[in-house]
Amino acid sequence: MDVKNLFRPHDTDTTAADTYAAKIGYLAALIAGTGTGADVVALQEIGAPEAAEDLRAALGEPWQAVVSPHPDRRDIRVAVLARHPLTEEAQIIDLSPSGLPAVPDVDGDTLTHLGRGALQVRVHCGGAGLRLLTAHLKSKLLTYPGGRRYPLDEDERARGAGYALLRRTAEAVALRVHLNEVLAAAAVNGQPGMPTFCAATSTTGWTPSRRSCLKARRTEMSTVRTRVTRSGCTTSDAAYPPPAPTPASTKATASSSTTSLQPATSNSD
Template identity: 45%
Template sequence: MTVIGTWNVENLFKFTLGSKFGPTSQAAYDAKIEGLAATITRAGVDVLAVEEVGDPDALAELAARLGDGWQHVTSGIFDPGHPIRVGLLSRLSVEVVADRATFPQQLSAIQAGDDGATAHQMGRGALAVRVTEPDGRTINVIVAHLKSKLLSFPTGPNGRPRFQPRDEGERARVAAYALYRRTAEAVTL
């Protein structure tokens, strides 16, 4: 029996001095990789879908830490402003079937903000992978990380997104934009 799991690994980036993403020290990065590897080993999964991989090299280090036979793949589609993507770790052989983000042609672009901007694709790619069990049976796995339910509002004076609305009208509109995006992403899957 193949055991499949999923885990949001929360901004898995290698340590880089001055980076706005990822760990604040090499020791914090090493501890994160060690903790992830220990938990994955204890869970006994054969295939693990992962969300929020910021650096594919960090996922490669995690796969190496898990031991011989672990493979890894990541989506090539992500938002450059917050470069997290989905990926997969597997003890079984892996074949990437698709890496997509574009909404279906029949789905109109969705409103994404008060400025009238629209979105035509998911913020992070969806990765479809086929794994093959030792007996030759195949399993298709899709890894996705839909738009967060956490609402982020237009940038404030510091140039960073706000997490508090200016008023209830803004809260309602931004919640609608987020729901439009999550719905379009689910349709795309």
């Protein structure tokens, strides 16, 4: 769920404070009222950890939050909210040498890390639980040498757009490479150790090439893709693989880029 630059306003700005309170209330109602109520929500564009805590507090107990400490230059980051206990498993920051390690940036250097850190958590929702990774890939905003937001000529504009495409692709590949390692390490008899979901937002849309970077075999991983609609809300485009036959399984459905879980009936781990 892209919460659109959710920043807590300054105490002296009463108008912004009223708007912020209304937005927090709206988001909490949207999350709690999605179908039978969401159990897990992957958030993008959280402005600061305090904003995630305000949203968690609006939802009330037993909601928990885990927030990435690796924002972009604008202090935008990702987070996860859940009704169930959460364990932080990984902060994904670096571009793996196994992915696309030699991608140039606009300043002539080589990219070494994601623009916004991705976050991987384990949701303890019965049985083995599930694994969720949330990420916010490079946005459609173009940046030019020295942090400029405008090009000096049309050649530079074209290069800036190309560099942005390269960064988005490198970030998508980095997530796939990371999840390859996670899935291989957790595999049991050729099957994933637990259901694994990737909730990644790309405000420029999911082209076939970027989609294929994250695409998994149907026995491996579910990819939840979010897009922005004209109304400004987010919807999800999800394809969940059939669960592998295991003693305990977790059923999942998706609505508005949230995941609603039914805990497994078995307590085996």
